[in-house]
Amino acid sequence: MSTRALAGLMLAMAVLPAGKAWAQAVPAAAPAPGLGTEFYLEVAVNGESSGKVLRFTQGPRGLRSTAQNLRDVDLDPAMFGLGGQEEFDLAAARGLAHRYDPAAQTLDLTVAAELRAATSIAARPIRELATAAGASRGALLNYQLYAQAGRGGRTSGMHELRLFDGNGVFSSSGIATLRGVGRTYTRLDSWWTRSDPVNLETVQVGDFVSNALPWSRSLRMGGIQYRKNFDLRPDLLTYPVAALSGTAVVPTAVSLYVNGMQQLTTEVPSGPFTIGQIAGLNGAGQASIVTRDALGRTVSTTLPLYVDTRLMAKDLTDFSVEAGVLRRDYGLRSFSYAHTPSFSASARRGITDTWTVEGHAEAGRGLVNLGGGSLLRLGNIGVVNGSLAASAGRSRGVQGSVGYQYISSRFSVDAQTVRASRRYADLASGEGTPPATRTDRVSLNLALPLGQTAGISYVAYQVPGQDPGRIAALAWSAALPRGTYASLSAFKDLDKPAARGLSFSLSMSFGERTSASATAGRQQGLRNRNLSLVRSADYGGGFGWALQGGGVEENRYAQAQVQYLGSAGQATLIGQRNGDVNALALDASGALVIMDGTFAPARQVGAGFALVSTGLPDVPVVHENRPLGRTNGGGYLLVPNLIPFTNNQLSIDTTELPVDVRVPSTSLTAVPQRLAGVLVRFPVEKYVAATVILRGTDGKPLPVGTPVHDPASGRTTLVGYDGMVFVEDLQENNRLQVGSGAAACEVRFTIKPEQGALPTIGPLVCRPAGNPP
Numbered sequence: 058m059s060t061r062a063l064a065g066l067m068l069a070m071a072v073l074p075a076g077k078a079w080a081q082a083v084p085a086a087a088p089a090p091g092l093g094t095e096f097y098l099e100v101a102v103n104g105e106s107s108g109k110v111l112r113f114t115q116g117p118r119g120l121r122s123t124a125q126n127l128r129d130v131d132l133d134p135a136m137f138g139l140g141g142q143e144e145f146d147l148a149a150a151r152g153l154a155h156r157y158d159p160a161a162q163t164l165d166l167t168v169a170a171e172l173r174a175a176t177s178i179a180a181r182p183i184r185e186l187a188t189a190a191g192a193s194r195g196a197l198l199n200y201q202l203y204a205q206a207g208r209g210g211r212t213s214g215m216h217e218l219r220l221f222d223g224n225g226v227f228s229s230s231g232i233a234t235l236r237g238v239g240r241t242y243t244r245l246d247s248w249w250t251r252s253d254p255v256n257l258e259t260v261q262v263g264d265f266v267s268n269a270l271p272w273s274r275s276l277r278m279g280g281i282q283y284r285k286n287f288d289l290r291p292d293l294l295t296y297p298v299a300a301l302s303g304t305a306v307v308p309t310a311v312s313l314y315v316n317g318m319q320q321l322t323t324e325v326p327s328g329p330f331t332i333g334q335i336a337g338l339n340g341a342g343q344a345s346i347v348t349r350d351a352l353g354r355t356v357s358t359t360l361p362l363y364v365d366t367r368l369m370a371k372d373l374t375d376f377s378v379e380a381g382v383l384r385r386d387y388g389l390r391s392f393s394y395a396h397t398p399s400f401s402a403s404a405r406r407g408i409t410d411t412w413t414v415e416g417h418a419e420a421g422r423g424l425v426n427l428g429g430g431s432l433l434r435l436g437n438i439g440v441v442n443g444s445l446a447a448s449a450g451r452s453r454g455v456q457g458s459v460g461y462q463y464i465s466s467r468f469s470v471d472a473q474t475v476r477a478s479r480r481y482a483d484l485a486s487g488e489g490t491p492p493a494t495r496t497d498r499v500s501l502n503l504a505l506p507l508g509q510t511a512g513i514s515y516v517a518y519q520v521p522g523q524d525p526g527r528i529a530a531l532a533w534s535a536a537l538p539r540g541t542y543a544s545l546s547a548f549k550d551l552d553k554p555a556a557r558g559l560s561f562s563l564s565m566s567f568g569e570r571t572s573a574s575a576t577a578g579r580q581q582g583l584r585n586r587n588l589s590l591v592r593s594a595d596y597g598g599g600f601g602w603a604l605q606g607g608g609v610e611e612n613r614y615a616q617a618q619v620q621y622l623g624s625a626g627q628a629t630l631i632g633q634r635n636g637d638v639n640a641l642a643l644d645a646s647g648a649l650v651i652m653d654g655t656f657a658p659a660r661q662v663g664a665g666f667a668l669v670s671t672g673l674p675d676v677p678v679v680h681e682n683r684p685l686g687r688t689n690g691g692g693y694l695l696v697p698n699l700i701p702f703t704n705n706q707l708s709i710d711t712t713e714l715p716v717d718v719r720v721p722s723t724s725l726t727a728v729p730q731r732l733a734g735v736l737v738r739f740p741v742e743k744y745v746a747a748t749v750i751l752r753g754t755d756g757k758p759l760p761v762g763t764p765v766h767d768p769a770s771g772r773t774t775l776v777g778y779d780g781m782v783f784v785e786d787l788q789e790n791n792r793l794q795v796g797s798g799a800a801a802c803e804v805r806f807t808i809k810p811e812q813g814a815l816p817t818i819g820p821l822v823c824r825p826a827g828n829p830p
Contacts, residue, residue: 098164102130118146136172173329192733194222195652199661205642211237221733225251244391252289252731254702259286267401268377272444272458273417274485279394280381289702296366297410299335314345338364340464363437369407376404397422399484419484423451426483439463454481473498495519508536527551541565585609594622624686625658650695653736659695665729667696670738677710701731709739716815718743746785750819766794795823
């Protein structure tokens with residue numbers, strides 16, 4: 058073997074082991090995951106982490122996902138052409154790109170803005186609907202009494218009596234003349250009603266006023282009424298509200314301005330967003346959306362809007378159905394009804410957010426009346442309306458109407474005309490009030506500089522058997538500095554030259570409760586003037602007063618009154634002088650409520666109220682952070698004027714309660730039914746407690762954390778620093794078990810409860826159980 062060959066052989070032998078070791082050190086390519094392999098990946102959408110870890114599997118074309126995964130990150134599977142598939146290949150989803158990072162175990166989904174579900178934002182807070190409304194059994198009497206002294210004086214009163222419980226409300230009202238000419242009592246209305254806050258429907262049996270459309274007439278009836286009642290949801294807007302949309306590339310701050318006033322500021326994630334429930338607008342206006350990202354870049358978009366509160370929102374229906382007999386001589390006779398039955402029904406529905414249709418029908422006494430109408434919004438240039446009704450039976454005729462309205466911040470126009478044939482009739486016609494054969498109304502209002510407004514209007518009408526009328530009117534007003542307001546008005550009957558008038562008024566306020574006004578004018582050729590100075594009583598209670606004087610030509614009058622407003626009602630003392638005649642009168646109003654076995658006087662009560670019970674007198678009660686008053690000697694306070702079927706927050710102020718009183722809850726929710734009251738009971742409890750100082754037999758404080766058990770109450774607590782322990786629910790004679798096992802001991806002591814006191818007892822020596830001191 059040559060020297061060269063030997064060297065080559067030796068080199069090969071030296072290199073071969075090293076080469077084998079190197080080959081073993083290079084890792085082979087990772088094997089592809091098998092089909093069905095599971096991955097739990099943190100998902101991001103357009104680079105923004107969703108904060109969710111979701112399950113994916115390996116498929117023949119890459120990662121597979123479930124439709125639920127898309128829903129979990131606020132994506133709609135239908136937007137990607139998945140057609141109801143519950144599992145799919147990510148690569149097959151149309152419009153959905155993805156990037157899988159195996160090292161970080163993340164999955165980033167890239168989606169076009171138009172394929173993402175829009176984030177919904179409400180521009181106005183939606184008050185929570187409380188379906189579990191209650192009504193405690195009770196009775197209520199709203200009253201008003203008026204007594205005038207002197208010759209020719211009189212005493213009269215008006216009342217409303219309610220009986221209520223969970224099954225509904227019964228109400229009856231009337232007017233009584235107790236002293237003076239024509240002593241009598243006249244019943245006004247009596248009815249029973251029950252409301253459904255979920256379906257927003259109300260049924261009423263007894264006296265009622267039928268619902269009507271702008272081109273029909275209401276009737277007083279006795280019978281049964283079934284209707285939609287949107288008043289059960291004060292937060293619900295029945296008309297179409299404006300909605301604006303936008304897109305945020307990154308998480309962005311969004312502000313909404315309506316006619317220059319800010320309504321909303323909030324944060325939105327990346328992607329499309331929609332701002333709905335834009336309120337505070339009637340007529341034409343402008344809405345601006347201002348977006349601001351983390352780098353401070355600002356984009357402003359302004360759009361014109363038009364809102365008409367007469368329209369119904371899309372797919373929303375309002376209706377009323379009544380059946381019974383017509384009411385006659387209301388306010389004059391207690392029980393005067395027609396002898397033949399009548400029927401009436403009205404309905405309105407939003408076909409779209411720009412188109413509302415209406416319908417009305419009524420029948421009775423050989424007459425049938427049917428009609429239909431419509432309102433149509435013409436983009437941002439206003440709303441047109443029209444109707445057509447016909448009567449058949451004993452009187453055949455037709456009635457038609459057409460109108461237009463446009464409202465903006467600078468000016469508004471309203472025009473309406475109604476025409477009816479002479480034989481057109483409705484149910485009210487048979488009661489001696491025929492419909493007008495011609496009615497025209499036109500008005501124009503302008504917003505002028507410096508807080509001024511001006512308007513002109515024209516009204517013409519023709520009623521069978523009466524003289525026609527054509528009245529033109531002018532009005533001007535201005536808001537002046539320092540709370541001063543001025544107005545000027547004039548009218549003229551174009552068919553009666555002497556029928557005309559002119560009036561000028563000036564008013565101003567001094568603070569929140571005091572105001573003054575002056576009015577001077579001329580009407581039907583007679584001069585008139587009036588001066589007044591008023592200071593109203595504070596809502597929380599107190600005194601108010603008013604001074605008034607004026608006259609017509611040489612006839613002068615003057616009046617002074619003092620008013621007191623308290624938690625139990627309102628009283629007003631009135632002194633009058635009219636020419637040479639003096640008079641003194643007293644007006645008093647309030648309410649008397651019987652609930653929970655107690656009798657509570659209060660101010661006049663509205664649609665809903667609550668009776669707060671604490672069991673202790675002089676406890677401050679607060680409604681929605683506004684102090685209302687203090688509980689009476691029996692521990693009760695009536696809270697009037699709550700919103701029915703809505704959560705009303707009531708609370709009590711515990712800072713003034715005695716130290717030996719505990720309240721498990723200081724804030725409760727009152728949810729009264731409409732026209733009813735609910736009992737709100739705060740469980741205020743008195744208890745006996747003391748701080749006991751414990752010592753061992755060596756005179757030293759017991760160790761911190763030693764358990765202390767009271768066998769009488771079952772309570773267990775721990776010893777604190779310096780051997781002190783706070784023990785509740787004590788009796789006159791007490792025994793405490795301290796510690797456990799061989800170190801157990803006990804103490805005995807007596808205590809006499811004292812009003813508003815939490816005494817300190819001891820030091821007491823803890824002795825072994827069974828060895829009393």
